[in-house]
Structures are given as structure tokens and as C-alpha cells.
Amino acid sequence: MMEGYLHKMADLTATAAASPNIALIKYWGNRVDPLRLPANGSISMNLDGLEARTRVTFDPSFITDQFILNHHQANSADLSRVSVFLDLVRQMAGSHLYATVESRNNFPIGAGVASSAAAYAALSLAAAKAIGLDLNEIELSRLARRGSGSACRSVPGGFVEWLPGRSDRDSFAVTLAPARHWDLVDCITLISRLPKPVGSTEGHTLAKSSPFQKARVADTDRRLELCRGAILARDFKALSTVVELDSNMMHAVMITSQPTLLYLMPGSITVMQAVIHWRNNGLPVCYTLDAGPNVHVLCPAESAKEVSLRLEQLPGINQVLLAHPGGPAHLIEQI
Numbered sequence: 001m002m003e004g005y006l007h008k009m010a011d012l013t014a015t016a017a018a019s020p021n022i023a024l025i026k027y028w029g030n031r032v033d034p035l036r037l038p039a040n041g042s043i044s045m046n047l048d049g050l051e052a053r054t055r056v057t058f059d060p061s062f063i064t065d066q067f068i069l070n071h072h073q074a075n076s077a078d079l080s081r082v083s084v085f086l087d088l089v090r091q092m093a094g095s096h097l098y099a100t101v102e103s104r105n106n107f108p109i110g111a112g113v114a115s116s117a118a119a120y121a122a123l124s125l126a127a128a129k130a131i132g133l134d135l136n137e138i139e140l141s142r143l144a145r146r147g148s149g150s151a152c153r154s155v156p157g158g159f160v161e162w163l164p165g166r167s168d169r170d171s172f173a174v175t176l177a178p179a180r181h182w183d184l185v186d187c188i189t190l191i192s193r194l195p196k197p198v199g200s201t202e203g204h205t206l207a208k209s210s211p212f213q214k215a216r217v218a219d220t221d222r223r224l225e226l227c228r229g230a231i232l233a234r235d236f237k238a239l240s241t242v243v244e245l246d247s248n249m250m251h252a253v254m255i256t257s258q259p260t261l262l263y264l265m266p267g268s269i270t271v272m273q274a275v276i277h278w279r280n281n282g283l284p285v286c287y288t289l290d291a292g293p294n295v296h297v298l299c300p301a302e303s304a305k306e307v308s309l310r311l312e313q314l315p316g317i318n319q320v321l322l323a324h325p326g327g328p329a330h331l332i333e334q335i
Contacts (some may be wrong), residue, residue: 012097014129015055018121018154018329019046020107022186022288022296024243025220025227026250027149027162029207036149037171039207040220041164043227044153046179047186048326052118054103055335056126062098069103085120085147086127092143093131101127102335107188107321116200120147121154121329129331140329141172149204157328159231161224179325182234185304187297188321189311191267198261200291206257216249236300240279240286243298247288254291265293267316274314283307 021044029039065083067074074082082101090096103119124144128135135143137156145152152172153160158179165171207213223246230239254261268289275287275297285299285307299307304322311320 011132012058012130013055014126015053015332015335016122016125016129016329017051017053017332018118018125018151019048019051019326020115020118021046021150021153021160021326022188022298023150023153023290024231024239024288025224025246026290028204028250028253028291029213029217030149030204031164033205035168035171036145037168038149038162038164039213040217041224042150042153042162043176043224043231044150044160044162045184045186046154046157046160046326046328047188047323048179049323050107050118050188050321050326052103052105052115052122053332053335054101054119054122054126056099056101056123056130058095058097058099058130060097062100065098066100067103068101070105081147082123085123088143088146089124089127089131089133092128093133095131097131099127099130104335116148117150117154120144120151123147124151124155125329125331137328138172138174141174142168144329145171145173148201150200155329158325161228175328176228177231179327181325182231183301183324184236185299185301185307186323187299187304187307187311188323189271189295189297190318190321191265191271191293191295191316193318196263196292203254203257203261203291206259206261207253209258210253210256212249212256213253216253219249236284236286239298240284243288244286251289261291263289263292265316267314268293268295270314270316271295271297271311274310278307278310 023044025043027042031037067079067082121144141152141155156175159177161176162173226242288296
């Protein structure tokens, strides 16, 4: 009996890892906030070498959920968000067990490097496995979306497209091309390691207040087609044009929202201007920024060393991290 009980308890624990992703065509604004149904579709690339590792343990003896983030007890807001997400998992499994969630990141949190995407993709897989749910990739992507919209893109691997759908059932992400399809490198240029003052969840709710959001959304299908085609053809010049345009459009919406969301810092502008200058002088490179000051500088793998060296010489740069296309969320043995 005791052996069977210990086996049952062991099945209530699972650990998973997931990479953040960089959006090439951005997700900004929701049609339905509680379900995180996006105003438009998006395309991204998973970032190999950067990851969130999350262990979930359900236990009949727990009287509440606990959340430990990077070795420290999480604040009440983060704990509440995780508990609400775990309620979805419990509802799917018909369970009332509370859980302890332990999560660690090897990259900055809340600074525009998609930390919540990696965290909720890993949490989705670990929680589902621990509680006994057998979910396929589409079902996991759909679940991860409820925790953080962009997390649905960190469940599949490689170059990923989020199909916006019309409801909770058909809004999920799928692999557009595997990681090995195109060896691009994201030179993640860290301007700041500090959490941003306004998180993406709140920012999404402000998108409709910008007079530019409607035009941005209306043009998204065209940009998606251009980006999709550039990735499949491995056409970096075409990718550069649409990626920079899309990033600029999103930040124009942010800047013209009420209240204004100005994530860019002087160092961000310095990098953006340098990238344009380098490209005009023959170096294959382009920039994109998520909701934060840090600049993602994309280039073919053969140019990554040169691009990284140039970035490190610019003023105001803390660090440059290099990431190739990454794989899907996956189970691991230990955190």
C-alpha cells in the first residue's frame, strides 16, 4: 500500500522547460481580454539557450498554492496570476489539489525578452503532466495562451505562427518551419535588466486607445503573408523589411495610447539607428523590439560574430546574448 501511495505522489510532480520567443509579427491588443484572444495573428522565433524551467507539485496536504520564482517567494500579484491559471488546469482535470510551483529563468524577467511566454509554456506542460492530463501540442498551446498570450508560441518549436482564431478552441500556435530550417541569430541587446513599469497584460488593454491600432490590425494579414514567405524562402532582405515595419507600427501604437507607453530608452534608439546604418552599408541585419527597451538584432548566423562585436561597442549596452532558433517546450528530469 505504501509503495502504491508513493508512486501516486510521484506522479503529481513534473518539470518542464520552454524558451522565450521573439515576435517577428507582433501580438498587441486583444479581441477578448479574459481569453487572450488576439486582435491579430503573429509569427515568432523560439530562442535557443534561453529558458524557463518550472517544476509543479500537486499535493493533497497543501492548503494553498505557492509560487517560488528564482529562489524567492513570488509577490502576491504573480502568485494570484499563477493560481488563476492553475484553476484552469484543475478544472480540466477535475481536481481540487493545490500546488507548489518553482520556476527559474536564465535571462532577464519583464524586460521585453518574453519571460512570461517561456514561463507559462513551461508551466502549462509541467502542470498538465503533473496532474495527469494527456494534452497534445495544440491543446497545450491553447492552454498556455490563457496564462500569457505569447506563451502559446513557445509551446511549438522553431518558427511559429499563432492562428488568432474566433474562439478559445481555435486560437493556438503551430510550427511554421522547424528550428533547423534557417539558422538566424537573435543578438539580444540588453539596454536594461529592470522590469518594465507597465507589463504587457496591462499594455494590451490600452491598445484600442491608440488611433493607429485599427490601421495596424487591418494591415496585419499582408504583413503575415510577407513574413511567412520570407521565412519559407529564407529571404533575409524581405524579412528585414517587414520585421522592422511591424515593430515600428506596434511601438507607434504604444506611444499614442492613452496613457502613453514609451518603452524605448536612449540606448534603444542608438541600436536601431546603428542597425539601419550597418544595413545600408551592406551588413545583413535588422531590429525588432517587443514591449521593452531591449533590442533584438537579427542576422544570418554567418554575420552574428561581426554584429555582436559592433553592438558591444555601442554606448549604453549592458550585454549581448546570442540565440539561434529554438525547439519546443519539453519535459526535463530536474529544475
